[in-house]
Amino acid sequence: MASKPRSKRPGSGRTPLARLRAICLALPEATEKIAWGEPTWRVRGKLFAQLDDHHHGADHLAVWLPAPLGEQEAMVFTDPVRFFRPPYVGPRGWVGVRIDRAPDWTQVANLVEQAYRQGGAAEPVARAAGRHGAGAPPAEARPRIVVECARDGAFAHDEQEDSLMLTPETIEATARAAFDTYRTRTRYRPLDAALRSAPLDDAYRIQDALHRVMAAAGRGEIAGWKIALTSKAMQQMTGVDRPAAGAIFSKVVRPSPARVDVTAYHHLGVEFEVAVRLGEALPASSGPWTRASVAGKVAACLPAFELVEDGDADYKTLDAFTLIAQNTWNGGVVLGPAVAQWRRVDLEHAVTRCWVNEQLAGQGKTGDAMGHPFEAVAWLANLLNSRGRRLEPGMIVMTGSSITTKFPVPGDRVRFVIDGLGEVALEAAR
Numbered sequence: 001m002a003s004k005p006r007s008k009r010p011g012s013g014r015t016p017l018a019r020l021r022a023i024c025l026a027l028p029e030a031t032e033k034i035a036w037g038e039p040t041w042r043v044r045g046k047l048f049a050q051l052d053d054h055h056h057g058a059d060h061l062a063v064w065l066p067a068p069l070g071e072q073e074a075m076v077f078t079d080p081v082r083f084f085r086p087p088y089v090g091p092r093g094w095v096g097v098r099i100d101r102a103p104d105w106t107q108v109a110n111l112v113e114q115a116y117r118q119g120g121a122a123e124p125v126a127r128a129a130g131r132h133g134a135g136a137p138p139a140e141a142r143p144r145i146v147v148e149c150a151r152d153g154a155f156a157h158d159e160q161e162d163s164l165m166l167t168p169e170t171i172e173a174t175a176r177a178a179f180d181t182y183r184t185r186t187r188y189r190p191l192d193a194a195l196r197s198a199p200l201d202d203a204y205r206i207q208d209a210l211h212r213v214m215a216a217a218g219r220g221e222i223a224g225w226k227i228a229l230t231s232k233a234m235q236q237m238t239g240v241d242r243p244a245a246g247a248i249f250s251k252v253v254r255p256s257p258a259r260v261d262v263t264a265y266h267h268l269g270v271e272f273e274v275a276v277r278l279g280e281a282l283p284a285s286s287g288p289w290t291r292a293s294v295a296g297k298v299a300a301c302l303p304a305f306e307l308v309e310d311g312d313a314d315y316k317t318l319d320a321f322t323l324i325a326q327n328t329w330n331g332g333v334v335l336g337p338a339v340a341q342w343r344r345v346d347l348e349h350a351v352t353r354c355w356v357n358e359q360l361a362g363q364g365k366t367g368d369a370m371g372h373p374f375e376a377v378a379w380l381a382n383l384l385n386s387r388g389r390r391l392e393p394g395m396i397v398m399t400g401s402s403i404t405t406k407f408p409v410p411g412d413r414v415r416f417v418i419d420g421l422g423e424v425a426l427e428a429a430r
Helices: 016-025 073-076 105-118 129-133 155-163 168-184 200-219 231-240 293-294 320-325 373-386
Strands: 028-036 038-042 047-051 061-066 094-098 146-148 222-228 246-251 252-253 260-261 267-278 298-309 328-334 349-358 359-365 396-401 413-418 422-429
Touching: 016 028, 016 038, 016 047, 016 061, 016 105, 047 105, 061 105, 073 094, 073 373, 094 359, 146 155, 168 200, 168 320, 200 222, 200 246, 200 320, 222 328, 222 373, 246 320, 246 328, 252 260, 267 328, 267 373, 267 413, 293 373, 298 373, 298 396, 298 413, 298 422, 328 396, 373 396
Parallel strands: 028 146, 222 396, 252 328, 260 422
Antiparallel strands: 028 038, 038 047, 047 061, 061 094, 222 246, 267 298, 267 396, 298 328, 349 359, 349 413, 413 422
16 A cells, blocks of 8 residues: 555644554554554454555545444445445445544544454443543553555455454354254353354354254255344344344245244244345345345335244343344244335335234334335345345345334234235234
């Protein structure tokens, strides 16, 4: 990366690089290392920030940071002037943040700290500005700066190794243990803290291994995907503040009305969702996907139940890593009638209602899940694309529940209606 003159923030008396360096080095155990001709910052050897000083003639000074899965697209969509998808590491979810146009340095510090945590730091840390003020980092935080020469193309490989903590053996063992909890109906408990300190990318690697085990056990092929925790109601209920994805297997897809054997589950929950059936694939080559670009690929929308096997969990103990590693608890889906004329429905404001034994048990709207069902599909498509996968024609996407989970007992009748899309029904049988 060719070095360019660094501009100072007007009135600050300090260069953007100096401010960024102070933010990064104020974090516990952070070190600086020169690699690919630019400063990078690491914690325990793992990369969490890299300067982009007009890389390959670009018109910006920026920092590249790993972002939680799925957040890169939202940031770029919301503010494409300030955020961008960087080369090499962009497909893995990293985001570029400009620091040369009067940036909000509090926001930059927050994003750096988030990247630092994702890079492998688990202990609480104070904000850089709060700990060390606007000055340079303390002497003990100033690292020996190491020079490392590498081809530009080597960055992606180096970052890939840095971002993953768990060995293939640990991944496989954790996946098989997760499957055993389903098979033996063991009560849910979070994974060990040592596992949960790994990046979320490792949780999805465990999930991939679990999919292979499930397929071998007779679940069929992956017929679609679900997105969990997309509404505020569900996030408040579980205490997990970000969406998570999981696969749906063909052997557990049922038409409405359905009779569901409650005793076949450890603890059956029912969620109330818009399902989207795709007419075309959503490949990375056409991304990043947005609500608008997804719409042209949708064949139909359907009212649907997700059947959740939550292992009788104490919801106060939930965490995103364990939930993802365990395939976000998908135990099947029940699909109502497919509506090909979905464009006639207001998918942002359509009212959703559920009844248990003909008693109204909840109400919401279709936009409660990430603002619009297609926002959820776009988020999922970009997540899969970042992991070398894609949504295929005919797949179903469960876009998240607009009403909190219900737990039927044998004999209960559950009904869910979406204005303009119709209804789906099940009976909890023994």
